[in-house]
Amino acid sequence: MASITYLFHSPTLISSSSPSSSWPSSTKYILPTKTFSSQSSIGRASLLNDEQCRRGRSLVLRSAMDGVSVLDPPPPPPPSDEFEAKSELLASLKLKLLSAVSGLNRGLAANTDDLQKADAAAKELEAVGGPLDLSVEIDKLQGRWKLLYSSAFSSRTLGGSRPGPPTGRLLPITLGQVFQRIDVLSKDFDNIVELELGAPWPLPPVEVTATLAHKFELIGSSKIKITFEKTTVKTTGNLSQLPPLEIPRLPDALRSPSNPGSGEFEVTYLDSDTRITRGERGELRVFVIS
Template sequence: MALASSFPPSSLPALPHSPRSLHLVSSQVSFPSPRKPAGTDGLSVAPSPLPDEAALRWRTRVSFFQPFIKKKGKSREALKDELFEAIAPLDRGAEASPEDQERVDQIARELEAVNSVKEPLKSDLLNGKWELLYTTSRSILQTQRPKFLRPNGKIYQAINVDTLRAQNMETWPYFNQVTANLVPLNARRVAVRFDTFKIFGLIPIKAPGRGRGELEITYLDEEIRISRGDKGNLFILKMVDPTYRVPV
């Protein structure tokens, strides 16, 4: 959290970079000429420049206060807008360059730092159907395939907090689905145990024993959810239907 300074930065005078430059600047400043006393032949005395020692003392005093002057952090809404703007052109992450990934991750971390839901697995905000907006998971994006063979429609994930069930759903062109049990490890982290796949949304196949992983919910509100997997992948989802429930 940003600390408020005891005085605004704008109240500090702008200083040159060295005592010598301060001497040069002050020597160029014009002052109103005093009334000419008699017997001076019209000569006026120029003001004395600030001594180098005094300038050094002033700069030292200003430098001491700099660490206490903090800029106010961005609001939660501003960070969310920035995140949506960053991921919008990235095709859920399939078109993200390493620089894009770094930028999205940085914004996500700033948002995670202001997360107010400390125990998401106990929150009703988690219930419902979420649309996947961005991920770094290659297995989900299928980036090794030609673009026309990748999942091109929307991808959803639904979670039921009360039954600890989850469901992943692809749309066009494959309509694949998978359901899983969630085993809480703490108030924000779960082990995921996949149980059934449905090919084309119709043909059920029992999930293999290796179909498991872990997921940590690092940010949650009524609109957006950020999660991180045990393989280091980032997932950003947006709520689309809070009334949806995973079939038993």
Template sequence: MDKGIAKMAFLHLSPPSSSSSFLLNSSIDSIYPKRLFHLSSNQHNRDASLQLPSYSSNQGSRIPAQWRIGVSFFVPFLDRSSEIESLKQQLLDAIAPLDRGADATPEDQQLVDQIASKLEAKNKVKEPLKSNLLNGKWELLYTTSMSVIQSERPKILRPNGKIYQAINLDTLRAQNIETWPFFNQATANLVPLNQRRVAVKFDSFKIAGVIPIKARGSGRGQLEITYLDEELRISRGNQGNLFIVGMVDPFYRVPV
């Protein structure tokens, strides 16, 4: 088990009475109905990139002089946005068939990491722990943490349902939610270490969603948020694991 990031981003818990695993780390269809998430391996939005208008030299000559500065300013901005959207779609296409990383080969992991690194280099949110974009419930799309996705187990014994992480910055609380078939949960306090990195201390767990267990002192870890927008978050743990999550519900509240 990756005892650094798994404890931080998706905690692995194996209670004596259960063979289940427990994970911690977690578009907005009502607000972004055509965005990129809630994808299956056969469902992709392949029109995410922005399409910029093209101007001929004759057309350009008819643009009033006072607007030309504005055009020259906004085109690079749109180019950058288009590149980000293209990279996001490349990333989603790369991880879609990988069962959240459980089926990833070393070559798959390398490709995903390369695309993620390109996105991280274009991250516009320089201080994610001050951004409201971090708030809400996120769904796990991909990770390299094998203790989270239990890839060493037969598929029938792995978490098959969706896995979520919720964060509320105003209360500095986080919650991990595992759905079918184990329904485990964990809640934690967040301690900002800087504007990108956070430490997590778990305070309680629920087995099968109903059996409460107090967290032990070892339930700690760190996570650095390396890319953030309204749809996608990329994080890296202190053991080097990669986590990619997609926004599900920006209004979700973590129990205090």
């Protein structure tokens, strides 16, 4: 069997008289030898490898104890089918809500049963949509929104839940389309109302657009406060050539308690084309982007 010779560091002194030696004549240093088999050498190499592994593990443990932080990998994203399922559910609930408020003339023709159905459909959509943080999603408010439904209009007054003139085809004022125009940069919040004013026969009715200008601010994660500034009335139709009439804001001392000039409401659902709000008097409003 092949052998490997290892030299030891401790020399042994022996006598020698060989004249051919280059060592001093009286003495000669001979290094003893020790023979190991190749099997023993492999075993020693294995022991060295084990020792290196233990030292490596010990070094990792000491690094962790010395305060070296190791970040956990980020959690994997949810499966795409979960997003698809939620999107399909939201689309279905939005269709259910739109079906519940359709044909109600923005709430003017709603009865008690209609109010309950619309409120129940809105709550389902709000629950699936989850809570909002408008400080992050403020850009979604931007644009011109068309009012589809207001529960307050069931009172059949222009003021909704607040006192206001009556509306209807047989009455002096007929309510047309209602919009909200929101600019998130300038903080402008305008309520735009199309009205038809009755006139004595044989004069035709007068069509006007009233713009109630406000400024808005966020006062919570999903709550908005609006402050009234002025009203501008512009004739349309046959009298569209007339200049607009601006009605300034009344001083607070002359303002009635029912019209404080400011209000608050909460946005309970919001996406790229649909918005639900609930007012301070429990008014439910449904808007779509226009």
